[in-house]
Amino acid sequence: DVAQLQRVDDFLTVRDLADYLPRTTRRRNAETGTDLWHPVLAYLNDHPNDRAAVNLTAARSTPLMVGLARAIYSDTPDYDPSILIDEHRFASRRNLEDHLLDALIPALYQNPSRLRQLPGRRRRRWEANHAAVWLAYLAWHLKQLETRDMAWWELGDTIPRRARIVACGNLGGLAAALPVGLVAT
Numbered sequence: 001d002v003a004q005l006q007r008v009d010d011f012l013t014v015r016d017l018a019d020y021l022p023r024t025t026r027r028r029n030a031e032t033g034t035d036l037w038h039p040v041l042a043y044l045n046d047h048p049n050d051r052a053a054v055n056l057t058a059a060r061s062t063p064l065m066v067g068l069a070r071a072i073y074s075d076t077p078d079y080d081p082s083i084l085i086d087e088h089r090f091a092s093r094r095n096l097e098d099h100l101l102d103a104l105i106p107a108l109y110q111n112p113s114r115l116r117q118l119p120g121r122r123r124r125r126w127e128a129n130h131a132a133v134w135l136a137y138l139a140w141h142l143k144q145l146e147t148r149d150m151a152w153w154e155l156g157d158t159i160p161r162r163a164r165i166v167a168c169g170n171l172g173g174l175a176a177a178l179p180v181g182l183v184a185t
Contacts, residue, residue, distance in 0.1 A: 012060060014044045020066070025074035036073065039082045052087035059096040068100040072107040079107055105131050 021037040028035060040056070047053050059065050073081035083089065090096040109128035141158045142150055156164065 012063075012066065014041060014048075014057075017041060017044075017060060017066070021070060021074070024070045027075060036081055040084055043085045050087065052085040052090065055087070055090055055093045055096050056084055058093040059100070065097060065100055068104055072100065072103050076107045076110055078110070079103075105135070 017037075018041045021041070022035040025035050025037065032038070043050075044053050044056065048057070060069070069081065069084065073079050073084075084096065090099060106128045109131065138150065138158070142148060159167075
């Protein structure tokens with residue numbers, strides 16, 4: 001663990017986080033006037049060998065985890081980053097990483113201004129449970145293909161072949177019937 005932690009410190013230091021995370025939030029602690037990341041960063045500096053600090057240091061070793069923490073805690077109401085240093089709740093690095101992965105979708109959908117809406121007349125408001133179902137389906141599909149890679153042009157393969165044939169047949173029939181109908185009228 002110590003060797004891995006040294007490698008992590010070479011990658012992203014607490015100073016790197018202190019330079020980055022406070023700039024990602026507009027939220028302030030009402031009592032102290034400091035940004036919401038201040039207690040977490042101060043804890044990491046003051047208690048680097050505590051279990052919570054070691055777990056958080058290890059989890060923040062990847063840009064993905066830092067990005068998830070920023071997306072979840074920087075501007076989402078009712079999310080306080082100081083829970084990340086709760087060593088009882090997050091007894092290991094894995095617990096902390098699982099929390100960040102599980103909290104992303106609900107945090108994004110709780111703050112809908114962070115989600116871009118598609119242009120057009122009809123705007124559909126998605127909810128977190130809808131997104132979770134679709135993401136679970138895509139994960140299942142990738143597992144069936146035994147890959148972790150997905151390209152947008154391969155999404156058509158997620159629909160069974162029979163359904164694609166029926167859909168293409170219906171669209172083709174409609175495309176052929178429309179001119180015939182217009183001529184007949």
